Amino acid sequence: MTDWAQVREAGYAVPEGRSTGELVAELMGMLRSPDPVVRDRQAYAVLATWIGRGVLTAEELQALGDEMIPRFGDPEIQARTFAPLILDCIVSAGVYEPHWVPPFERWYVAEEDLRGYDEKLGWLHAIAHGADLLGTLGQHAAVEPIQMLRLGIGRLLTPTSYVLRDMEDDRLGYALAATLTRDDLTESDAVEWLDPVIRALSNPPAEGITPEVTNTIRTLRVVYVLADHSLRVGDEKKLTPIPHREQVKTRLADVFRIVTPYYL
Template identity: 25%
Template sequence: MNDLKQRLLNIQANDWEIPQEIDTYQLALEAMENIGSLDPVLRDDLILTILWKMITDNMLSKEQLRNLLELSLSKKHLFCEVNADSVFNRAFTVLIVRIIISYHNNIEDFLTEEEIVKVYTDVIKYIRSEEDTRGYVAEKGWAHAIAHGADALRALALCNSMEADHLQEILEVIKEKVCISSSVYTHMESERLVTAATNVIGRNILSEQGIINWVRSFEDIEKPSSLPQSQYFLENTLRFIRALYFRLKYKKMPANIINQLENTSHNLNSYFNNVNPA
C-alpha cells in the first residue's frame, strides 16, 4: 500500500486528528504530489479531505497557503501536460483552489486584490481549456473536471475583488461549458454550473438587462446540424436553462430574468422539436 495512503488512513481512523509530530505543511505538499493519483480512495476520500481540513482549520500559515495556491496554479497541476489520466490532477487541484478561495471569503481575507485577480485569470484560462468532460470513471473514480471548475467559479464569484467585467466573463465561460456538443453531462454538472451562475447573479452587480441578454444569447449560439451532436447540445443547454429557472425562481430573483429563462427554454425546445420531429 502507498505509504501516504496508510498514514492518511491512520489519521482518518483517528477522526482526522493529525499527530503533533507531523509537519502539516510537508504533509500538504506530499498530498499535492499525489493529488492526481488514480486510486480514488487516496485521491478523493483521503487527500482531498486532509487538505480541506488543514486549510479550513487554520493548520497552515498564510504564507504556506499562498505557496499551496501558487503550486496549484502551476504547470505541475492545473496546467499539467494533457493525457488520458491527467484530468484527475487538474480536477482535484481546482478543488484545492476553490477551498483556498472559500477560506479567503469566509474565514480570513488574506489574499490581495491582485492575487485574487491572478487566481481568477488562471481559473478562467483552465476551464476554457479543459476538454475532459467525464464524470465518474470506472475503477478510477471521479474526474468531474467541469463540475469542480464550476465550484471554483462559484467561490470566485463571491470575492469582493470581482467587478462587473469579471462576473460577466464568468457567465460567458459558464455558457461555453454548458453548450457543448461532444457529449451529454450526466453527473450533475449542470447543477454545479447553475450554482456558479446563481452566485454571479446574486451579487447584484450586473444589470438586470445584462443578465437577460446573457440568457437570451443561449438561443443565438450556432447549433450542430447533425446527430448526435445536435441532441447533446440541446440536452445540455435545456437542462441548464431549466435548472437555472427553478433555482432563480426559488430564490425570488427578478421576474424579468425568470421570464426570459422560460422564453429561452421554450424557444430552444421549439428548435429541438423542429430538427427532431416525431
C-alpha cells in the same frame, strides 16, 4: 510515509512532530494519484478539512494555490480536475489571488474530458469541480460577476460529444444562480450573459440537437428553478433571492422557447 487512513480515523488531527509544510507536500503528490482512495478520500479530504479548520496559514494557502495553477495543464485528467476543488477551498477560506483566475478560465472552457465518474479513476467531475470554483469566484467581491456568468455559458456552448450525466448540470446551474445573487450585478448584465445562447440556438447546427445544446438547456433549467424559488448561498440557512429574478426568468423563458416552444 504518513498513515493517512489513521489521520482520517483520528478526526484529521495533524500528526505530532511533523510540520504542515512537509505534510502538505506529501498530500500534494497524492492529490494527482490515479487511485481514487489516495486522491479523493485521503489527499483531498485531509487538505479540505485542514483548510476549512484554519490549520494552514495564509502564506501556506497562497503557496498551495500557486501550486495548483500548473495542474490545469497537467496531462493527467485527475490532476486537472482536483485543482479547482483545492482552489475553491482556499478562496472560500479567504485567500484570493487575481492571477489564479485566467488559468482556471482557460482550462474550464477547453477541457475535453468531461466524464463524471470513471471505474478506475473514480470521480473526475471536470464540469462539477470547475463549477464549484466558478460559483465561489462569482460571489467574491474582487471578481466581476459577469465574468463568471460568461465563463459558465462559454463552457456550456463549447462543442462536445459528452452529455452530462452525474449532476454536473445541477452543480453548474447552482454556481450560475449563486453568481446572480450578487447585488452589484446590473439588470442588463443579469440577462445579457444569455445572449450567446440565444444566438447559438437561433442558428442550430445541421445535425440538430447536439450534446452541448442539451447540456446548456438542462443547466439553465436549474437556474430558472433557483431564480423562481431562491437558493441557499454558502453557509446561509435562509434563502437568498436573485435581485433581478423576474428579468432573468423572462430571458430564460426566451431561451427555452427556441428549443421547446410546446411548453411555454
